[in-house]
Amino acid sequence: MEKQIFEPAFSYKLIYIFRINDSNHLGKLKIGEATIHTNKNRNELDVNCEELNQAAKDRINDYTTTAGIRYELLHTEIAVTDNNKSFSDKNVHEVLLRSGYKRFYFDTERKQNEWFIVNLDVAKNAINAVKEDRLALNSNEKNYIPDPIILRPEQEEAVRKTIAQFNKSDSMLWNAKMRFGKTISALEIVKRKKFNKTIILTHRPVVNNSWYEDFEKIFIGSEYLYGSKIKGESLKKLLSSNKPFVYFASLQDLRGSKEVGGRYEKNELVFNTNWDFVVVDEAHEGTKTEKGETTLEGVIKIDNDYPIKILKLSGTAFNLLDDYDDDEIYTWDYIMEQEAKQNWYINHFGDSNPYEELPELKIYTYDLNKLLPGYEAVYDTAFNFREFFRVWTGDVQKDGTEMPQNAIVGQFVHEEDVKKFLDLICKKDENSNYPYSKVSYREYFRHSLWMIPGVKEAKALSKMLNDHPVFGSGQFNIINIAGAGDEEVSYKDAYDAVMNGIGSNPDETYSITLSCGKMTTGVTVKPWTAVFMLSGSYSTAASSYLQTIFRVQSPANIGGKMKEKCYVFDFAPDRSLKMIATATKLSIKVGNTSSRTILGKFLNFCPVISVTGSKMIPYNVELMMGQLKKAYAERVVSNGFDDRYIYNDNILKLDENALQKFKELEEIVGASKPTKKIEKIDIDTQGFTNEEYEQLQKIENKPRRDLTEEEKQRFEELKEKRKQANTAISILRAISIRIPLLIYGADIKDNEDITVDNLTEIVDDESWIEFMPKGVTKEKFKDFAQYYEQDIFVEAGRKIRRTAKYADTLSPTERVKEIANIFSSFRNPDKETVLTPWKTVNMHLGDTIGGYNFFDKRNENGEYTIVSIEEPRYITYGEVTQTILNNSQAKILEINSKSGLYPLYITYSLYRQKCLDTDSKKLTDELEQALWNEVIRDNIFVLCKTPMAKTITERTLRGYTDVKTNTKYDPNLLENIENNVEEYSKKINDSKYWKKEGDKMNFEAIVGNPPYQVSDGGAFASAKPLYNLFVKFGIKMNPHYISLIMPSRWMTGGKGLDEFRAKMISDKRLETLHDYFDARECFSNVEIKGGICYFLWDRNNDGPCKIYTHFDKSNIEKSNRYLRDSEEDDIFIRDNNQISVKNKINNFDFISNVSSRKPYGLCGDVFQDTEKYGLPNFYDVKENCKYSIVGLNDKNQRIIKYAPDGYPFPKRDMLDKYKLFVTRNYGNGTLGEIPSNIIVAEPNMACTETFIQI
16 A cells, blocks of 8 residues: 555544433433544445444544443444535534424533433434435424523633733733634623723724624624624714624724824724724734824824723734733633644533634645755755745846846746756655655645745746646646736735635645735635745744644535645745744743643644655654754844843852852943843743742732742742842843854854853954953953853854855845844943944935935924835935045045944945946846945945954955955054044055055045043043044044034033034034934934934035934924034034024123032042042031032932031132032933932032032
């Protein structure tokens, strides 16, 4: 007999009847159902034949053997109607009930163990009635009242939990897979809570019918009304009825309303109604977008005091979980579903199984990298489907080369390899494990969905399939719903095409549906039994992957058989394993169960089998755990190492010695809060052992008064353990977030890994000091290396380097985007190490020198929003842009580069200009790369402070190639710029320094983001500014243009900035100035008090400056004026509107009444160490003291110290006068901001440098 690897997707059902011969069961029969696996057709399965009887006994024994029950099987019969439809035992039960026969429950409390008071002949007649499509045994149907809707246990739990949660909060999320019954359960909440005004919001108007059908089931005989624009009553009529109602609305329709920024006057009543209950169906689709959130807020915002409850429903709620606490989430997933299905008969003594119709899923993986080598994606080592299925476009820039003479547009580039793939999956071989290799397998997968990378690719594959000897033989109908041109076909047209292609008798036809995304959500095509994943990558979103594969799990009743199994064929094994690992995280989150347990359950209910040639290897938990760590590493990288999964369980085992070391580290780096996470994965939550976590959950769920003393003590111990771990992580964060940038720039061999242990060896000493927090030496780092998870650390490092290497395989435009994407995950460590975000680089240079910009300004709701765009836009400012970016001879310098993003922007713009100057027909991939290399070799020059900064910049510009760059590092860079600016500027301007021909470099421009400050040991916020020195150095270099970004604090002077401010406001060469009052518009995660600014300095400018004052996103003021309003002024008025105010008070000498940095010559830390400054000690009490001094203690808290008469204050001006003390660093520097806690200082009061005096 031929070996069968795959099992049939469809199987027959049978009806059995048995009795138990004891007094309790006298006169009662059990009528149940079972599945029979056979190759015979229905006509070969006679009533009570041996095969039917054995299948029935197998099922009955499942739930009777353990109870020791002896039964007598009386009848078996195939469950197929005369019109070739499968039916269930429930259909037989309903015939008996309609005919007046009674059922009997042995478990009356739970309505379980269902029998009927009936004889065998009547029971057999009921089976015949179902086969003949009769509702009762005869025409005299009894008055039959259908059973009320009885929720399944999981539905009941969801309803109960939600109602309980609504007593505590307003929101709930159901993360429940399809077929859970979300609509009927949500409506049950409406009924039990007696909500008067309920609105259902959905992205899919087509589900209106299913909501209406379930509404009628739940509210039969009640006063509730239903309405929508196309079914039921209008909202106006519902509101005037004074009856409770449910209203269905489309979110797409609501978005077009003027009420939420749309174009049309419509849906006013929806937005002006105070709803009691808002249900958002498929909430993962679009409600997290700005437009989606605006629309939802428009529905619920009418009256903030009005009690409104919100329930969000989703089958793949990955993007919503972080918004909810654990007790606000109810989850029902595939594992839970299949477990309930398996346990039903055991727990319910053979009663009708509501889960029976839900097929089991099986996943088979095939490694195409081994079968068809040469298509491995460098980025994630997965098979590159997009490259494999790539088609000729006829555009040499897109194709990367000239089309061969015999090729045509729309044809596969790798035509022969695609043919090989099709031949492979239907290769006839008795040992073959491919899905179309046997006639029987083609029966199992009669109707399948193939996911393809794009529209053009689907069109080419459709043609090839139709020409193929197996698929194009006339047996298979190839249905391309991806579209024939550049756009996909509409939803309705796609659905109609699929159903027409399958036909009205799907058990007699064969089809393959090609899609690149259409019909993967919110649609049911019952005949599909397999999905072929031939698109996407390792980075594919788990939500879209799971939605796609669960399409084939739709219940189906075809040809007298029920769908029992369905299949996924994934040709990128790593990707499929990652998706499973990600999916199981939800089960772990809900069940508080270990990852191994949940993975074991998943593999039991959804086997994952690796197929290699004739070998088939089922995946086990150990293999999956390895993949799970890879998923963790991805998350760690996405969060810039600002993630708890970079740490191991040692963080939960801190003894006194370890706690002391963390305390010492905290004194160096402080503690900080994590930024918002990219994705939430809860495995072995919080690092506790499974037993500890379960203990904690049980204790937390018990009322406090019910806890034993032992439980209270254990609870406090576990709480303290968790608190210590969180504190330790907050301290280590300052180190961890600096590591990704070091990994990115590390210069090591391809076959080497960066580990926790060798990191200190790979990074040179100068770079370590530059990039790590001050005081964190390599030796100190080694003390804390034990808390990092080595496997995840190594894999995260590989991920960063793989991504950077992958970028090298892309076109220059796509490479720039990928490098920017890498940097988007890196965190800003502190104010002294501000990494400029790619968006800010584009804002800065786009607003000052122009060029090709990857972002655009959009006006949304009156606010400017900076958004990423697919194709870079060109910005020109005439001569500025022409001189810097349209000039093939231009030389541009960045000083103190740390990331290389500024030269990356400049390089790209110069490269694009070179492309424009080249015949487009000759622009092959190779030539484009050569032009890029020319720019970084001839036009770009960079100064760095450390070797690591140099390699990071080189990595950004040239990747892992050996192309020559003009990147220098100088360990004395800051010292030279501060103390030796004259000589140093000559050195940098000397061509010999750069090994170039000629005498002087004559840089066209200097750009970048200089370091802002360095701690000077003063007050706790005290630091010495540095950026002014870089501006001074840039001017000394005398380029044509300078464009730098820096804090706006220079505008008010102070602390070494007075002279700089005077020069800046007097310098008429300042051509453009963008001044942001809120620095977060440029650096969202770094607080820079006083705001941020960037400018363009033009050597030849001698006129007013174009000033753009950014008060906030919706208020940008433009003016054209000199920074210095008059010769008498020595300040810059940031707000143009305040100039007139200034003129009115011009005669008032305010500045002379504001003190210098240290009004009394006292440094910020003088309270901690007076000897350091040669001063006597202060006192903690006022007794016998004349003077009071306000300052900060070592915890940055405001305190008052005291000093006796005659104390030697370094400065004594105003000591005996009334004055005001104002915190030197208050607020964010916004104009008009009112200082908090102003101290009215009496005579004999002094202050440290923490305050200024007025």
